[in-house]
Amino acid sequence: MGIDFQPDKPIYQQLIDRLAGEIIRGLRKPGDKLPSVREYAVETGVNANTIQRVYRKMEQMNIAESRRGQGTFVTEDTGKLHELREKMKETYIHSFVQDMSDLGFTLEEMSEGLAHYQEGEQDD
Template sequence: MGIDFLPDKPIYQQLIDRITGDIIRGTLIPGEKLPSVRDYAIEAGVNANTMQRVYKELEQLELTETKRGQGSFVTEDESRIARLRDEMKEQLVTSFIQSVEALGFTTTEMTEHLRKRGGEND
């Protein structure tokens, strides 16, 4: 089993991104219990110390909380999750704009193209 990791980004960061993505998408819901460090490490195919670091960083980001003797849980603070969504959206848009500008496209050009593409999925 395990997860296929990208070679150019630290594994722990990819795991943080994966879990935050699950929180943003609602795959992990507020208050939901996360697997134990050991179980998640086995599932992901990583060392338990790596998974412990992931859980610690998620807690520092206020996305999870640890309850002594019970485990780690997704935060119930929905405003924190909403802020995370906004932060991720801003990062994606900024990265996208930088990429298209580097290729010489205008914002107007890309906006028009995105509007056309958006209509295809409705």
Template sequence: MEYNPALPIYLQVANSIKRDIVTGRLELGARLPSVRDLAVAYTINPNTVSRVYKELEMEDVCFTRRGMGTFVTQDPEKVKNMKREMAGTLIYEFLEGMKQLGFTQEEAIKVLEQSEFQEKEEK
């Protein structure tokens, strides 16, 4: 994973795990890797992984069972809400970027509707 220097690494890793959850790569109730294993996988310090898991627990994205490990939430509604939040963030970032290019919101939406990406999705 390439890290964005403008954003703390623990947040980037937490967002990556959330993305894996909402896309189904990590199933509800699945056991997350140990702190050491995740540190190796992301080439980060184990203390950073502990912070990632603490952040995810505060957001109720995962929970820890003493002696057993850390697990993905079992609440499908939580995952739906996360997906909506992530989509909202992407839309906001897209619209802000288009605004900086001089597009109005309506023009940006029109560009999106006419984009190659949209056409590929329909095929």
């Protein structure tokens, strides 16, 4: 089908993450029009009710806005988009730290590891 969804999270949540990721990476820019509900439904293989929910939630998160009769757009409020980027960073760090702690690593070992990782990256 359109997208392979992970089993452990609601589909609408995965679509919000996907669109938010595209906005953060700059694939969708401030003020860009999002696909119509029907278009995005067909593209992702998901029902239109779910896409409507995705757009409504994104409006509530202030990262999208709907304009009467025109559709839904990425917000032009770059402050909000910056907030989104920071929030995403926190989410990923949180889950990284969680996984590492479960394996028995201390925060110190993690930051040492990250510094070491960064050196390795620069050598390449």
